[in-house]
Amino acid sequence: MRLANKISIITGAGAGIGEGTATRFAEEGSKLVLTDISEADVNAVSKRLCAMGAQAVAVTGDISIEDDARRISETAIEHFGGIDILVNNAANFTTVSVEHATPEDWRRVLEVNVIGTGLVSKHAIPHIRKRGKGSIVNVSSTSALMAQPDFATYNTSKGAILSMTICMALDLAPSNIRVNSICPGCILTSATEREWLRMGITREQWIAEMAPQHMLNRVGDVREVANAILFLASDEASFITGTHLMVDGGRIAK
Ligand SMILES: NC(=O)c1ccc[n+]([C@@H]2O[C@H](COP(=O)([O-])OP(=O)(O)OC[C@H]3O[C@@H](n4cnc5c(N)ncnc54)[C@H](O)[C@@H]3O)[C@@H](O)[C@H]2O)c1
Known part of the structure; x- marks a missing residue:
């Protein structure tokens, strides 16, 4: 149980x-505060994990709204009495070139991915500090480090996550709070499903296009990313802060 007695958002x-x-x-014993803009989805996940024996509570909200961001930490305190770990994973997937992006395109992607990550962190940090140590993992992307056609808005937001991570790591080191990012390659999720639907291709066609971009010649599974987040969040990564871990099957190095 690598997260026994830990409370994670x-x-x-x-x-x-x-x-x-x-x-x-949940498998590693963490108590969980699960949050999402989709009430039905986050309630379903929470219910499923509780049925597995986990202690989980769901909070519905939009991380780009400060009152919602504050409510996430308040719920953690109310239910579990503290916060040890924060995983900033929620994202907006507005992908448009600079030439075609509207102010609204820019606002939405930056509001959620950058400001939302900042706001959730802002309200969690004082509580994590009280525990004497903690870990924050921000989910960036290989998209932060590469050019992709018509992806400028999203890639800019993911680049900002890397900058935010190193600044947070410096500011929070005296409080013994480690802050790192992960950069996944292509992972099969509902977001990538929306991407192949947007491109008008099938799942198999999308995989055939994306897999060869990775040295391992395949796309990734959510559990492979979750394992990397677990490592950074756990005490096994006790001397790791201010960096990013590629979880990309060799995509960037190829
Ligand atoms: N799937 C990939 O290939 C891939 C690759 C690299 C990085 N990532 C990153 O991984 C993270 C998760 O992506 P995913 O593929 O699992 O996406 P997903 O769309 O499957 O899940 C994202 C979740 O975030 C929620 N969300 C969106 N906006 C929100 C908001 N404003 N407030 C609260 N919740 C909100 C959605 O409702 C959804 O449940 C993102 O940060 C994404 O940028 C994904």
Whole structure:
């Protein structure tokens, strides 16, 4: 039980990598505050994990709204009495080139991915500090480090997560709070399903296009990302802060 007695917040826990991380954390004994903008999805995940024997509570909210961001930490305190781990995973997937992006495109993706990550962290940090140590894992992407056609808005937001991570790591080191990012490659989730539907291709066609971009010649599974988040969140990563871990099957190095 690598997270026994730990209390973790996971944003975007209603689907994909967030749901996979919630499941992995539950297996390792963490108490969970699960949050998502989709009430039905986050309630379903929470119910499923509680049926597995986990202690989980669901909070519905939009991380880009400060009152919602504050409510996530308040719920953790109310239910479990503290916060040890925060996984900033929720994201907006507005992908548009600079030439075609409207102010609303920019606002939404930056509000959720950058400001939302900042706001959830802001309200969790004082509580994590009180525990004497803690870990924050921000979910960035290989998209932060590469150019992709018509992805400028999203990739910019993911680049900002890497910058935010190193600044948070510096500011929070005196409080013994480690802050790191992970950069997944292509992972099969509801977000990638929306992507192949948007492209008008099948799941198999999308995989055939994406897999060869990775050295391992396949796309990833949410559990493979969840394992990396678990490592960074756990005490096994006690001397790791201010960095990013590629979980990308060799995509960036190829
Ligand atoms: N799937 C991939 O290939 C991939 C690759 C690299 C990075 N990522 C990153 O991994 C993370 C999870 O992605 P995913 O593929 O699991 O996506 P997903 O769409 O399957 O899940 C994201 C969850 O976030 C929630 N969410 C969206 N906006 C929100 C908001 N404003 N407030 C609260 N919750 C909100 C959604 O409702 C959804 O449940 C994201 O940060 C994404 O950028 C994904």
